[in-house]
Amino acid sequence: MNDDLGLFTDPEARQDERSRRRSNAAAAAARRAQRRRKRTILWVVVALVLVGGGAGAYYGYRSLSGIGSYEDYAGAGETDVVVEVKDGDIVSAIAATLKAQDVVASQRAFTEAGADDARVTAIQPGFYLMKTRMSGEAAVARMVDESSKITPLEVKGGYVLHDLTALDGSTTKGILSMLADASCVELDGAKKCVPVDQLRDAAENADPVALGIPEWALAAVRKAPKENRLEGLVLPGLYHLDPGADAIGLLKSVITTSLNRLQGYGIPGGSDKTGFRPYEVLVLASLVEKEGVTSDFGKVSRVIYNRLEAGQLLELDSTVNYKLDRPHITTSPEDRARSGPYNTYSAGTKGLPPTPIGSPGEKAVQAAINPEEGPWRYFVKCQTDGTSCFNETFEEHDADVYDARSRGVF
Structure with a gap:
């Protein structure tokens, strides 16, 4: 029987049904209210994000575009x-x-x-x-x-720390004197320079670590003759100097810049394959720079390698003249008879000299790391353009020396 009107339903059952419906309606209303609250919170969050992002973008735009306070002084300046x-x-x-x-x-x-x-x-x-x-x-x-613009210091290949004196008495400034000159600046009419004697004192006596000497060169620098210990650590190139720096600051600045260049040339990284320590490769590169023209660097390097491997004296005039502070190419018998760690003609100085003998350039460093292949153990400048002749035996070398002299090459 259909009882749509509830005439035959128990009254208590009808009451339970009405209670259930009211409960379901209340629960549905609560769910709708909760959804409305969530939507409201979401829109508030979105609005805050948009406002915050817009502010950040605005301030970023100001920073990039220069929007902001605009003040300007008048005139050409004061101090x-x-x-x-x-x-x-x-x-x-x-x-x-x-x-x-x-x-x-x-x-x-x-x-x-x-x-x-x-x-x-x-x-x-x-x-x-x-x-x-x-x-x-x-x-x-x-x-x-x-x-x-304050003129930078320019160092060229082969430059040395100390001044050189020619036979005629003329003087060529070394890196320390050039650094002193480049440190000068005139501020409000008063000229300020770092004197060369302060630079020399710092170069010889300051803590090598304070000067920026790297770990791979530290032991050799500490062991070297103090007046020569920074030789070769200022490579060719331009150096922008802070005129307000003191002697130690100036030296550290140029050494740090130089070492960055040297790392790009392959020291210390490329030294492993040579059989030499990084500092020894630097010394070898300085010999290459002094002994040959650029086109001969690879062969000069090979001669040095071959002599060292054979236990032969290097017998390089450049090392003798380095200690004499002279810019000459050749040496006299009296010069070669002098004793000392830079006289590579002396039986007591087999091997490399204790420090570089000048500033090696990139090509000299690369030649020291990658010498040309060949059996040569002798060379002599045999052309007026500085090009050398290379030989395996002393007899061949002696013949080239005689020929070069007869043609007035040297």
Whole structure:
């Protein structure tokens, strides 16, 4: 029988059914309310993220575009100040440095003044003589003016630490004297330099670690004659010097830069295959630099390898003249009779000299690591362009020496 009206249903059952329906309705309402709360919280979170992200993007945009405070000084500036542009600095980084040293009032003063000047993006690393409290326009003009850049030290292949004196009495400045000259700067009318005697004292007596000497060279440097211990550790190239540095700071700066170059040339990394320690490869490279023209470097290196392997004296005039502080190529019998660790003609000095005898360039270093293959044990300059003749026997070598002399080569 159909009882849709509930006429024949027990009253208590009807009451239970109504209670169940009310309970289900309440539960459904609660679920709907919970879903509404979750949606509300989600939208609040989304809004906060959007607001926070927008603020971060805005401040990032300000940082990149230079938006922000724009202050600018007037005029050409007040007191002298040295500013460094580091390798890899972009215009905004240069502007930040200028602002930090009070050259300009704000970064924007510089970036906006140089926005239409292509030279600003071509500013090179180095030290620049600027002034405090300059207008952005004045700062741009001075930064792109080559005369404001402090002239770097330039070292060439074969340069030595100490001054050289020729037979006519003329003097060629060594690296220490050149470094002293390059350290000079005039600030507000007062010239400031690091004297060469301070540089020499630091080179000879300062703690090698404080000078930046690496572990692979430390023992040899400490053992070397003190006046020669830094020889060969300043490679050819340009060195940007901080005029405010003291003697130790200047030496450490050039040695650190030099060692970075040397690592790229293969020392110490490429020394393993040579049979020599890294410092010995550096010494060998300095001999190659002094003894031959670039085209002969590989063969000169092989001669040195072959002589050392045979237990033969190196007999190189360059080592004798190095200790005599002379720029000559040849030596006299009296010179070769002198004793000392750099006289490679002396029976008591078999092997390499205790230090390099000059600054070896990249090609000399590479020749020292990778000598040409060959049996040569002798060589002599036999052409007026400096090219050498290479021989396996002394008799062949002696004939080439006679021929070169007869032609006036030396």
